Amino acid sequence: MGNLVLKRLLVAVPSLVGVVIVTFLLTRALPGDPAAYFAGPAATKEAIEQIRVKLGLDQPLIIQFGRYVADLVRGDLGISLTTGQPVISEIRTRLPASAELTLLGLLVSVSIAVPLGIFAATRPGSLIDHMCRVVASAGVSLPVFFTGLMLVYVFYYLLGWAPAPLGRLDIFYSPPPHFTGFYLIDSAIAGNGEVFLASLKQLILPALTLGIFSLAPIARMTRASMLAVLSSDFIRTARASGLSPFTITVTYAFRNAMLPVVTTLGMVFSFLLGANVLVEKVFAWPGIGSFAVEALIASDFAPVQGFVLTMAMMYVALNLMIDILYGLIDPRVRLES
Amino acid sequence: MNAAPALLVENLSVEFRTRSGVVRALESVSFAVAKGETLAIVGESGSGKSVTAYAVMGILDPAGRVTSGRAVLGGLDLLQASPSQLAEVRGREIAMIFQNPRAALNPIRPVGRQIADVLLRHGNVTRAEAPNLAVELLRAVGIPDPARRAKAYPFEMSGGMCQRVMIAIALAAKPSLLIADEPTTGLDVTTQAVIMDLISDLAAGSGMATMFITHDLALAAQRANRIAVMHAGHVIECASRRELFARPRHPYTAELIAATPDRVASLDQLASIPGSLPDLRRLDLPHCRYSERCPRKRTDCDQPLPRSPVNAAHMVACWNPLQ
Amino acid sequence: MTALAATARHARYVIGENPVTGLAFALFVLIVLAAAFGPFLVPYDPLASNTAVALKPPSAAHWFGTDQLGRDVFSRVIVATRLDFLIALSSVALVFLMGGLAGVAAGYFGGWTDRIVGRIADTIMAFPLFVLAMGIVAALGNTVENIVIATAIVNFPLYARVARAEANIRREAGFVEAARLSGNSELRILGCHVLPNVFPILVVQMSLTMGYAILNAAGLSFIGLGVRPPTAEWGIMVAEGAAFIVSGEWWIALFPGAALMLAVFCFNLLGDGLRDIVDPRRRT
Numbered sequence: 001m002g003n004l005v006l007k008r009l010l011v012a013v014p015s016l017v018g019v020v021i022v023t024f025l026l027t028r029a030l031p032g033d034p035a036a037y038f039a040g041p042a043a044t045k046e047a048i049e050q051i052r053v054k055l056g057l058d059q060p061l062i063i064q065f066g067r068y069v070a071d072l073v074r075g076d077l078g079i080s081l082t083t084g085q086p087v088i089s090e091i092r093t094r095l096p097a098s099a100e101l102t103l104l105g106l107l108v109s110v111s112i113a114v115p116l117g118i119f120a121a122t123r124p125g126s127l128i129d130h131m132c133r134v135v136a137s138a139g140v141s142l143p144v145f146f147t148g149l150m151l152v153y154v155f156y157y158l159l160g161w162a163p164a165p166l167g168r169l170d171i172f173y174s175p176p177p178h179f180t181g182f183y184l185i186d187s188a189i190a191g192n193g194e195v196f197l198a199s200l201k202q203l204i205l206p207a208l209t210l211g212i213f214s215l216a217p218i219a220r221m222t223r224a225s226m227l228a229v230l231s232s233d234f235i236r237t238a239r240a241s242g243l244s245p246f247t248i249t250v251t252y253a254f255r256n257a258m259l260p261v262v263t264t265l266g267m268v269f270s271f272l273l274g275a276n277v278l279v280e281k282v283f284a285w286p287g288i289g290s291f292a293v294e295a296l297i298a299s300d301f302a303p304v305q306g307f308v309l310t311m312a313m314m315y316v317a318l319n320l321m322i323d324i325l326y327g328l329i330d331p332r333v334r335l336e337s
Numbered sequence: 338m339n340a341a342p343a344l345l346v347e348n349l350s351v352e353f354r355t356r357s358g359v360v361r362a363l364e365s366v367s368f369a370v371a372k373g374e375t376l377a378i379v380g381e382s383g384s385g386k387s388v389t390a391y392a393v394m395g396i397l398d399p400a401g402r403v404t405s406g407r408a409v410l411g412g413l414d415l416l417q418a419s420p421s422q423l424a425e426v427r428g429r430e431i432a433m434i435f436q437n438p439r440a441a442l443n444p445i446r447p448v449g450r451q452i453a454d455v456l457l458r459h460g461n462v463t464r465a466e467a468p469n470l471a472v473e474l475l476r477a478v479g480i481p482d483p484a485r486r487a488k489a490y491p492f493e494m495s496g497g498m499c500q501r502v503m504i505a506i507a508l509a510a511k512p513s514l515l516i517a518d519e520p521t522t523g524l525d526v527t528t529q530a531v532i533m534d535l536i537s538d539l540a541a542g543s544g545m546a547t548m549f550i551t552h553d554l555a556l557a558a559q560r561a562n563r564i565a566v567m568h569a570g571h572v573i574e575c576a577s578r579r580e581l582f583a584r585p586r587h588p589y590t591a592e593l594i595a596a597t598p599d600r601v602a603s604l605d606q607l608a609s610i611p612g613s614l615p616d617l618r619r620l621d622l623p624h625c626r627y628s629e630r631c632p633r634k635r636t637d638c639d640q641p642l643p644r645s646p647v648n649a650a651h652m653v654a655c656w657n658p659l660q
Numbered sequence: 661m662t663a664l665a666a667t668a669r670h671a672r673y674v675i676g677e678n679p680v681t682g683l684a685f686a687l688f689v690l691i692v693l694a695a696a697f698g699p700f701l702v703p704y705d706p707l708a709s710n711t712a713v714a715l716k717p718p719s720a721a722h723w724f725g726t727d728q729l730g731r732d733v734f735s736r737v738i739v740a741t742r743l744d745f746l747i748a749l750s751s752v753a754l755v756f757l758m759g760g761l762a763g764v765a766a767g768y769f770g771g772w773t774d775r776i777v778g779r780i781a782d783t784i785m786a787f788p789l790f791v792l793a794m795g796i797v798a799a800l801g802n803t804v805e806n807i808v809i810a811t812a813i814v815n816f817p818l819y820a821r822v823a824r825a826e827a828n829i830r831r832e833a834g835f836v837e838a839a840r841l842s843g844n845s846e847l848r849i850l851g852c853h854v855l856p857n858v859f860p861i862l863v864v865q866m867s868l869t870m871g872y873a874i875l876n877a878a879g880l881s882f883i884g885l886g887v888r889p890p891t892a893e894w895g896i897m898v899a900e901g902a903a904f905i906v907s908g909e910w911w912i913a914l915f916p917g918a919a920l921m922l923a924v925f926c927f928n929l930l931g932d933g934l935r936d937i938v939d940p941r942r943r944t
Contacts, residue, residue: 146917
């Protein structure tokens with residue numbers, strides 16, 4: 001087992017190296033004078049020169065890269081021009097908001113897509129099967145920001161069921177005491193039912209938007225995988241042995257069918273992390289996505305660089321976890337290493 | 338045959354709907370397996386032997402339909418039974434093992450648990466007892482160090498061991514009939530013999546009837562009490578082993594036997610029997626599906642084939658049989 | 661019958677078999693027509709603002725209503741077709757060249773070429789793709805050209821992989837050996853024999869990427885990258901309309917969004933249909 005984790009970790013290292021190099025190059029590849037960009041549009045010539053020396057932008061590229069890596073190791077991602085705060089602390093504060101949203105979106109997605117795919121596979125040609133196929137093809141065409149806006153229109157403006165898309169909590173409430181940064185968890189820990197409900201209400205529409213967005217690939221993969229497994233030899237044996245339909249569908253078929261779905265999750269996360277940025281804009285969600293977008297508009301580059309780096313590292317870590325999870329579920333992978 | 342047979346199949350016909358037409362895979366298949374007897378069903382690929390087994394077990398492909406016939410096991414017609422009746426019988430009274438044993442086992446579940454699943458389903462055992470019983474079953478099928486092996490996965494075992502596991506699963510609930518579909522194909526010769534011995538011993542020990550399907554005429558010759566020969570979805574001859582080889586009556590059977598050098602080659606390696614299997618989608622299939630390649634064809638071969646009673650000692654579906 | 665004629669006949673068969681593919685083709689033609697002739701045919705100037713009629717819902721005069729500056733939404737949506745279509749087309753053409761050539765070279769020559777292309781592709785794939793596109797546009801500058809480049813880079817790994825696989829298969833193929841034996845240089849073989857065979861598979865991929873490229877460009881413009889107001893582009897129109905959703909003026913965001921959806925859906929269906937025509941074995 002430890003062997004498996006180690007091997008997967010080793011594979012992740014080149015990805016991390018690549019990520020660091022690319023994010024470094026991204027800012028040094030700026031057309032024009034990087035120092036001017038970091039100093040901001042309102043800087044004087046002296047200020048630009050100061051920044052140039054301070055950030056070591058007059059040094060050869062290799063030295064700059066060395067400094068970059070050294071800073072990274074120390075957790076220094078630069079200072080945001082617009083807020084004056086270190087980028088790392090902004091990211092740390094805002095990350096839980098994005099994480100809570102993404103995880104909830106994934107939960108919504110999986111809880112709809114997986115059963116949909118299973119029912120579609122076990123009842124081929126039925127209404128559910130057709131629905132699943134429509135969802136799978138149409139789902140990939142829906143722009144996520146459009147879905148979000150339409151949901152707001154229908155559920156907030158027309159029906160009045162959902163609260164205004166103004167962030168994590170209605171202004172009447174104050175955030176729960178900080179344990180994890182996840183409002184749902186923190187308010188539960190503090191035993192504050194009102195804040196819990198209020199946070200949940202704000203979360204529903206954006207999570208639903210993300211969920212709808214990632215529904216299609218998961219449903220399609222679940223259906224395809226389940227269909228393949230159901231026509232396999234060992235299911236035939238299970239049927240011939242007279243096992244109950246539940247045992248056959250769930251214990252035998254489903255567990256095997258989930259393996260390719262877990263692998264698909266890697267790709268789904270790539271989409272989700274990107275869609276997160278768009279959803280945060282629609283719902284005024286104070287996460288790292290909106291942080292980066294605001295910085296971009298203000299030509300404030302350090303946060304953007306920090307954002308890309310953070311997202312990429314999280315993505316590498318997520319893929320690593322998915323690989324390990326797969327290894328845990330599939331004994332063929334686990335025992336081979 | 339005095340006592341009721343373990344399995345009685347009468348007039349079984351099966352069709353498959355495909356994109357290119359309806360395939361009449363089986364037509365009026367009839368045979369019986371007596372209690373404690375071993376019946377071998379032999380035929381080329383495409384002759385319908387596996388389809389027969391799948392139809393009896395009720396695990397036909399969704400495109401397949403049973404259009405007529407009955408398959409009576411212990412007084413219950415399996416083809417007319419309700420799903421709940423079938424659920425009681427399958428795995429408990431009638432069991433099946435397949436070729437490619439490693440692929441036929443759940444790849445991500447330890448073999449001991451797969452056996453325990455069947456025990457819990459059919460065997461009136463408690464959750465606590467099942468694992469130990471599974472280990473005992475593994476021991477009974479000759480797997481060394483069964484307690485350790487019970488936790489192993491199919492990919493960690495050889496083909497022969499996987500087949501033993503399948504046998505353990507099949508025999509867990511002590512069925513009265515075991516169907517073995519090409520159980521030794523793909524295994525090496527020594528293992529083949531060992532597996533067939535195991536099946537015979539277990540069957541003899543419990544009085545279980547066995548129906549095994551094979552394209553290997555020599556295997557049938559060694560192991561079966563009676564042999565049924567199938568061609569293009571028909572049972573064309575059925576007799577005791579000795580009778581069949583001493584006095585084959587259907588021209589096809591004779592060709593098969595004659596073309597088997599020393600009776601040790603499989604049907605697939607035979608020198609070609611003239612002609613080929615007819616296309617079963619044709620709407621103009623003759624009554625005797627062998628007639629178009631038969632050297633003994635006569636004008637009266639165009640009528641429906643003669644019917645023999647199922648328990649006839651030597652049944653042959655031919656108007657011009659050898660004598 | 662020439663290869664082209666045979667393909668055309670097979671194409672007609674596939675479209676006949678599956679009416680949805682036929683629909684996709686029809687829609688595609690509509691989009692191309694709108695992109696080409698739209699700007700000449702629209703009733704209003706897409707950039708002309710008229711605050712007197714601002715925020716009017718759809719009516720006979722303004723089929724899709726007017727936005728906050730009184731501009732006709734219908735005209736803007738139609739005119740935006742050209743921009744979005746061209747953005748998508750350029751990205752796809754660019755990635756086809758870059759990814760296709762790199763992949764074919766990697767598959768054909770193997771060795772270091774393969775390893776380098778592989779490393780580049782893996783590094784790109786280590787990022788969430790939209791995030792990387794954001795980073796690239798931020799680094800290179802906030803222009804439409806950079807959106808095209810960013811979309812191309814982000815799709816590079818996919819094309820490189822497909823092209824590489826196809827080139828690998830054909831490297832050892834009979835006709836390549838024959839060409840080699842008759843003294844053709846490796847480059848000539850690559851260009852004249854391998855590349856034409858790889859092309860059809862890539863074309864299928866290109867149609868699917870068109871849909872993604874449109875979504876990507878729209879997403880980037882939604883957050884303010886690339887296209888600036890008052891340019892008419894679907895993504896930026898949705899962004900402008902977003903502010904008015906909460907006050908009930910739904911038409912400003914809905915119509916450009918629906919156009920986006922329709923276009924992407926069309927390209928996805930087209931891609932599936934093309935896949936059936938090019939290689940029926942790969943039908944899903």
